[in-house]
Structure formats: C-alpha cells, structure tokens
Amino acid sequence: MAEPLPPQYNPHEHEDALYRWWEEQGFFRADASSGRDPYVIVIPPPNVTAVLHMGHGLNNTIQDVLIRWRRMQGREALWLPGTDHAGIATQNVVERLIAKEGRTRYDLGREKFVERVWEFVGETGGVILNQLRAIGASADWSRTRFTLDESLSTAVREVFVRLHEKGLVYRGHRIINWCPRCLTALSDEEAEPTETQGKMWHLRYPVADGAGIPGLPRLPDGRAYLTIATTRPETMLGDTGVAVHPGDERYAALVGRELDLPLTGRRIPVVADEYVDPEFGSGAVKLTPAHDPNDFDVAQRTGVAALNVMTPEATITDDAPEAFRGMDRFEARRAVVIAFEELGLLEKVEDHTHAVPHCYRCDTVVEPRLSEQWFVRMQPLAEPALQAWRDGQVRFHPERFGKTYEHWMSNIRDWCISRQLWWGHRIPVWYCQADGCGETIVARQTPAACTKCGGAALEQDPDVLDTWFSSWLWPFSTMGWPEETDDLGAFYPGHSLVTAPEILFFWVARMIMSGLEFRGQVPFTDVYFNGTVRDHLGRKMSKSLGNGIDPLIVKERFGADALRYTVVSGSGAGTDQMLNYENLEEAFGPGRNFANKLWNAGRFALMTLGDDARVSVDEVQADLEPMDRWILSRMTKAIRDVTDAMEKFRIQEAATRGYDFFWGELADWYLELVKPRLRGDMGDASKRAAQATLAQALDGALRILHPVVPFITETVWQKLPKPADEAPALIVAAWPAVRAEWEDDAAERAIEELQSVIGAVRNLRSEYGIAPATRVPLRVPGASEQARAILEASRRALRDLCRVDEIEFGGAEGEVGASAVLRSGTEVFVPLAGVIDLDRERARLREEIGRLDGQMAGTEKKLSNESFVARAPENVVNYEREKLASFRDQRGKLAEKLAALEGAA
C-alpha cells in the first residue's frame, strides 16, 4: 500500500516544488526544430516594474490554460514571456524616486538619469515574471524578452527607417495632446476623456472700426459685436481669428473684416469656413490654431496665423498681455473671465458637461498644443488590417469587439510617436549642424558623417519613441526579426492573444497592422479579451482605492489552483469579474474546496488501486457493469464538451464542465457506487473491472482539468498507477481522445433511473424524519421490465446509498407509507409501519394542522372584516392575503402527508 496521505490538501507542499520540477525538466520549452504543429501565444508584456495584480492573474491564467491545453494536444506550444519598458510609466516612477532626494531629472542630466532608470529596472524589474511562475504560468522562460533588448531595439529602428522610406513616417507641425506634467506629447489613445462638469462661457468680441454691420447686436457704447462660446476662455489670448459659415447671411458682411480681440489690443480677422455649424450657438467660432485641432485645420485652410500662448508647463507666455503672463492655465482662465466681466463683455455662463482629456499616466488635464512631432501615417496600414478582420484571418472573442475595431480602423488618425522623454528608444534621426547644410538623416546605424555635406557635426533627435512603438512589433521582434531566425520561421505567425479590451487600439490593432506590413501575415488568429477585475461594488481594483486583491496572498491562503479556478470559472470572454476583497474566503474558498476534493478523490483511488500496474479498461471489457459503462460514457461526453468549449474559447464553460463531471458524477455517484466492488464484496472480476474503470475515469477527469488546476491534478496524477509507457508528467501527457465506443446511452438511462430512485427514497426519508441508520424496505408496485431489471441489479447501491434493505416489486396496496413517482413513471413506495412511530407522527401532524387551522381562521376573519379591508393600507391587506395563501399551502402539504400515513385504512 502507498503511504497514507493527509486528509487535507496543502498546496504549499506541492506547488512551488512541482513548478521547479516542471521547469527543470524543460516542459515549458518550445523547440523550433521539432517539426510539430506549433501553437504560439505571446504575453502582453507587463510593465517591467509592475507587481502582480488580479488583472495579471486573470489574463495570464487564461493564457496558461490555453497553452497547457494545446501542449497536451501535442502541439509545439510556445508561450513567449517578457516585459515592457513602459516609457512614461517607468520614467515617472524614477522621477518620483529622485524627487525624494530633492532632485529632478534635469539635475542629473540625460545620461545619468537613464543610467538611474536602468539601475532601477535592474533592481525591481522582472519581479512580475517570478510572480507569474508562482501562479503556474508555463511560459518558455528561456525566451524571455524586454522591449529595450538590443535585438528588439534593432527591430524598432528597422521599422522606423522602413516606414520613413515608404513615406509613412513623417515629421510635422500639428496639434498634439500635451501633458504639462510629463512634459511630453501623447498619442490620441493616451489622452483619456473623463466626463467633467465644466462651464461654457459666452464672450463678446466687438467689431473693429465700429458701425456699419446691420443686424448685429450692439454694446452700450454702440459698437457691434459677435458672441463666441468657449469652455477654455484662457485660450482667447491666443485667438487669431473668428470663423463663420460661408453661407451664413447674418455674418456675410463681416467676413473679411476685423474684430477687436479684448484684453490683447490685437485685431483678428473674420473668416468663412465650412467647418462652422451655423445652427450651433451664435454661429461664430473663435479660432485658436495653436491650441485646438479643429481651429488649426480651419486656420490652415483660411490662412489664419497661429499664436502659441502657453509654455510646455501650461503657463501663459510673454506673447500674451502682461497681466496674464506666467499664470497657470486655470488661473488665467479665472482672470480672463473676470476681465471680460469687468469690460461688460461676458454675456453669460452656462453649466456644460463634456469629456476633458487626461493624461493616461498621471491624470493631468491634457493641453492641445501646436508642436513639431513625428507621426506615422496610419491609413495605409489600417486598410489591410481591417480587411484581414473582414476576411476572418483574425477573430475576436467576444465577436462584438470587431465592431469597435472596425469603427476605429475606418476613422483612424495619424499616430504621434515622438515623446519628449528620456527613457525609451531614441528616434533614429540625426540633424546635420553644419552651417547651411540642414540635412536630416534617418538611419539604422548611427551615422559617422553627414550624408550630404560629409561633416561630422551630427545631432540625434532628442526624443524617444512611444512605448507602443516597440510593443506593436512584439509578435516578431521577440523572435529575432529582422533576422530570419529559426524561431521566426517556426513560430510566426502565432495563434492566440489574450488581453484586455482597453488596449485594443493601443496594441492589438497596431500589432495586426505591423504583422501584415512587415511579415505579410496577421500575428495571431484569435484574440481573447478578458474582462476587468472589479470589487464587489463594481469598482475597478486599484492601488489608490485600496480595493485590490494580491494574487500572492490568495496563493498563500488558498493555493494557486484556487486562484486559477476562481478567475477562470468566474468570468467569460469580455465579461468583468466581481471579487470581494473584504471576504477572500467567499471568493476563493470554493476553488480551494475543489482542489481538496480532487486530492481526496485521489487518496481514495490510491487506497483502493494499490501500487499495482494499471489495468486497462479494455482488459476487463467483459466484466464491466452498467455503472462502469455509465461513467465511461459520461467521461467521454465530458471530454468532448470540454474540448469543444476550449476550441471555441469558452474557457469558463470548459472549466465548469470539467468540474461538474468530476464532482457531480465521478465523486458523488461513481465513487459511492463502486465502493463495495472495490472492497471485493462482489468478487475479483468485478473488483478488477471497477479498478480499471475508476483509474480510467479519474485519469480522464485529471486530464481535462489539468489546464485549469495544474498543481493538484499533477500531484494526484503522479501518484496514480499508470501504464508503463505513460508520459512522465501530466503536463506533457496527452489530452484525452474521445472513444466513441464508450458512449452508452442505455447505461446512462439505467443509472439515471437508479439515481432517481435513490433521490426519491432519500427525499421520502428526509420528509418523514426517518433516522439515517434506520433501514427501510422498498416496494415498487408497477415497475416496468426495464426499471425492474435495473433495480434488481442495484440492490447493493440502494442499500449503501439510501439504506434500502430489501426491494419488492408489486403490491403496496393498502399499506401505510410514503410514495413518489419518478419522471420515468416508476412509482416507489417506502412502507412506514414499523419504521417510524406512526401514532406519534400522526398526532404531530394533526397538531400542526390544528395550529394552522387556527391561524387561518384568524386571518380569514380579519380579511372578512369589511372595515379592515376598506381602511387598512393596501400592502397590509395584501400581506394578510399572502399569509393566508401560505398557510393553506402548508396545510395542504401536511394533510397529504397525514393521508399517506393513514394509508388506505
């Protein structure tokens, strides 16, 4: 006999050691030369300085479930891990660090600062990768990549140069989103709109040179004026014009004339442009081309100049009137409004709710700002990427994200890729400083001399690239591109991507574009979007709210399998998951219980199977009993269902289906049914058949559950007796094949009937308070031939599972007892005479009925009182009626029971 195992599963005894063993054995490593059908997932690289949170836990568990499943199916499974340098995020963290020393990055200087960041990354980076190991992630760590690795940097430069050669990368003056705190440009995606209660100020701009404009309102001093509306009054300091619609007759006479721009002493022209909606507001729009993208476009068309009135820190520049210089933008906003009020030029102020863009990294209000930046022309890249989705080359799970994708791709705007940061990939562009040369060199390698004048006075562009400019190459840059490596040949294109919906545009869409552009193939065929983990109040888990759950604490208390089962079973594709951080037991207890149940089923199997080599079901085919054929049939269907669910990315369904088979059928029924046979009560042949079937069924359950709960399933599986030629570990064992010949509908119907009978008897016993130890006889008056055969064959089961002593078919006529009719029509009857004290039970029931009669009479009386019904509040009357109905119901049930006890007598 094997050594007895402890009655409770202790994950800590197994998990980490098991993981180390898996890793040492090289089970996670993919082989580019195996020739096997590859299956590839690249990890969404977490920020290099990140620590694991539940979002990572959910996302990576799903990836691991997929990769383990495919590995078991015999695919050459590669899960490629790594981290992202996360430009702004990491730079901000280090800036905060040195701020504690009272220094800024400018104090250190660029070189020292970047060194400092590398130092920080060296100390804290990669922590998250070890945390992923702790939750069982079976990634190929030998291929771990970092977006700032030399080879990935090569890929970045290659892509920049190629796109530049194609004219898809360009430098231009445009309105970009500027974060005045991070002091950098942001892409449109990095500016997150937040609903904000703001105001709409209506300001009056007097017409220059006085009268002569019919139909316009006039100020008290007689000057005609135009009203414009704005949510950012401070920008008026940079107004360089006012636009009206060309067809707007009210203002036709004004076009080409000038307005006095208040506070500034400047005169600004009135221009006509189709952009203006004459129906909206006053039909006149102030133009601030340096601080608004739409105004910039109008200004370009109409030849209006741009005037920048804000510094990078968003304070007012010296180009504005002296009174406002140096003010913060919000301070200037108040000051401008007050000044207009004092001049009598403030028409009105309205409340206005609108979405104000905030920096996605520091939440500062983003300032649209005219600036020279590098851009990627996106439309030529987006078109094939959109088509690829339309053609079904890439599918989204759930499908609805396709619509979002389509909408974004069809309305795509150019991507601002330069960042005024120090941490990241330096833009591979050099400017010749030689007098009168002015050459711009875009190159893969740092050039030694100017390609035009031959001078050596070259200066590299100070900016770095958007962090996503390296991420979007991840599926092939991690495999050595632009070199044609073996990995690239074997593992590109990949297969599944698991990620959060938030980064559909940031990352997913751009990867599809870059994959098509640089490799001619989409980087993956399926994108699974996991939902967001929220707390029980529906709030996103976050550090600042303190409502997060630390996955490692969950592992500590419940085990990694409990964590994994909880997140996999708790949310479907694109569906958020609620987890209560205040009650971890409620959230993760069921997962731990499940692991414990597997442990105990394993213990049981070990006790009864012994150390002997496993007997296959095929060897005992002739001795199989209906219950054996039943569980094999159920297992076969479970395998089919789980496989099918996995193929459709219905991972939650796969997990719960496996759970239900294991617990609800194998553990609850089969194990109980075979106990006597395993004890040898029914002879050796029966025992051998039961052992073979149990081993087979448990083996199947462990396999289909292994991707979800790998630690406990591996632990149990290792201990089970196995055929000699079996794999050394469950992780690399075969995914179970469906054996269609094991499907057996007749056996299923037979066992279902037996289950119904046992359920009915248990119910009757409970209803009539028959003590558990009391054995009862069972009569089945009108059993069909079939039902009779099943029950006769199941005497032992009826005895063990519901303490039925003897079964008689036919003849319950006139007997005192309780009966139930099954769905199949079979009637079962439990005689009660001699089993319980009938007199006492009858007396108890009569007493209970009497008590209810009294209560009913009281209530009826109340309800027949007309003044009560007329005067009492409706809900009180309804309550009484409901009470009465409930009494009647109870009385009816008790009367039925009493009638049964009194029998035919």
Place this chain on the structure above:
RNA sequence: GCGCGAUUAGCUCAGCUGGUUAGAGCACCGGUUUUACACACCGGGGGUCGGGGGUUCGAAUCCCUCAUCGCGCACCA
C-alpha cells in the same frame, strides 16, 4: 449625441442556434462521525428571468419600447 453590452434566487454568475419542471457556487433551513473528503455528505426553502408591448403551438432566449448600470466613439466652439 451615436453605437455596443448588461439587467436571471439574498450574493456572484451559467443558461450555445427559442422546446419537457430555469441551473451552479456561496449564503439560509433541517439532518449526518456512511473508515476519500465537515474545505464533506444527504434533504429542503427561495426566482412574475428589469418594466411594458409584440412574433410564435411554445420566449430568460427573437423583435419593438422604456428604465437603470457599464463600456466604446464623437464631442460642435
């Protein structure tokens, strides 16, 4: 404003192309030392499937509409 999604037991959620009595886990009530497991076992109560209308022999499931919540996009100065 446009689009998408959600709304099912006290709580967290399943319920695929409409089909016999709407399920699970937790919680609740009653019972159980049946030697794998009390992190278990057995029995039970609890749902007008958000409201209203429609299609159909039949609707939680399809259509319309309203409400509430969430998400995406556009934000019209």
